[in-house]
Amino acid sequence: MAVVTSYGSRIMSGLTGTPSTLADPGEGGGDVSKWVETFETLAADSATSTYLVARLPSSARIFGSSKISHDALGATTAALGIGIYNTGSRTDFTNSATGLNTGIVASTAGTKDLIADRANWGKRLWEYTAATTDPKCQMDVKIAIEGSVHLSSGAGTVTVEIDYAVD
Numbered sequence: 001m002a003v004v005t006s007y008g009s010r011i012m013s014g015l016t017g018t019p020s021t022l023a024d025p026g027e028g029g030g031d032v033s034k035w036v037e038t039f040e041t042l043a044a045d046s047a048t049s050t051y052l053v054a055r056l057p058s059s060a061r062i063f064g065s066s067k068i069s070h071d072a073l074g075a076t077t078a079a080l081g082i083g084i085y086n087t088g089s090r091t092d093f094t095n096s097a098t099g100l101n102t103g104i105v106a107s108t109a110g111t112k113d114l115i116a117d118r119a120n121w122g123k124r125l126w127e128y129t130a131a132t133t134d135p136k137c138q139m140d141v142k143i144a145i146e147g148s149v150h151l152s153s154g155a156g157t158v159t160v161e162i163d164y165a166v167d
Contacts, residue, residue: 011023030061030165030166030167031165032063032163032164032165033163033164033165033166034161034162034163034164035054035056035160035161035162035164036159036160036161036162037053037054037159037160038157038158038159038160039051039053039143039157039158040155040156040157040158041073041151041155041156041157041158042151042155043074043151043155044151045145045151046145046149046151047145047146047147047149048144048145049144049145050085050142050143050144050145051142051143051144051158052140052141052142053141053142053143053160053162054140054141054160054162055087055138055139055140055141056125056138056139056141056162056164057125057137057138057139057166058092058124058125058126058134058135058136058137058138058139059124059125059126059134059136059166059167060124060125060164060165060166061122061123061124061125061164061165061166061167062100062114062115062121062122062123062125062128062162062163062164063121063122063163063164063165064113064115064118064121064122065161065163066113066114066115066160066161066162066163066164067111067112067113067114067160067161068080068082068101068104068111068112068113068114068143068158068159068160068161069110069111069112069158069159069160069161070106070109070110070156070157070158070159071109071156071157071158072106072107072108072109072156073106073107073151073156073158074107074151074155074156076107077107077147077149078105078106078107078145078149078151079102079103079104079105079106079145079146079147079149080101080104080106080143080144080145080146080158081097081098081101081102081103081104081143081144081146082098082099082100082101082102082104082114082141082142082143082144082160083095083096083097083098083099083100083141083142083144084096084099084100084125084126084128084129084139084140084141085097085139085140085141085142086137086139086140087137087138087139087140090137092135092137093126093129093130093131093135093137093139094129094130094131095129096128096129096130097144098146099128099129100114100115100116100128100141101113101114101115101116102116102146103146109156114160114161114162124167125139125141125164126139141160141162143158143160
């Protein structure tokens with residue numbers, strides 16, 4: 001066994017280096033905002049149905065404490081995806097239907113992480129799309145029914161809680 005001194009790689013390694021490098025405001029401090037939205041699904045809702053749950057600035061950093069909670073939504077193959085979309089008819093970036101998460105099993109009730117990959121916690125919203133720079137716009141967060149399933153007996157409630165900070 002060995003005694004080690006180690007640092008977190010996202011923020012602390014910069015702060016402990018010489019010269020010290022400060023973290024971005026949304027990563028190492030800053031004001032946290034919360035967005036909460038709830039919607040109801042219907043048994044007739046079918047594949048590719050979408051539900052708008054948030055409109056946030058492209059620079060919003062989405063934290064790992066963000067969650068999606070849902071009732072049992074019917075069919076055993078019911079799955080949800082969480083994507084980032086342009087607002088209205090704008091084309092500021094390429095829509096990403098599964099940018100935040102995909103394959104969320106919704107046939108049984110539960111609460112899951114809004115962001116699939118923990119390595120992506122704290123990223124700016126635009127970084128979940130194919131954009132190479134911040135398009136500096138509002139972005140829609142939508143939930144979609146994935147696959148070729150409709151919810152059959154799956155009327156139920158879905159709630160998202162999005163914790164974020166803006167740089």
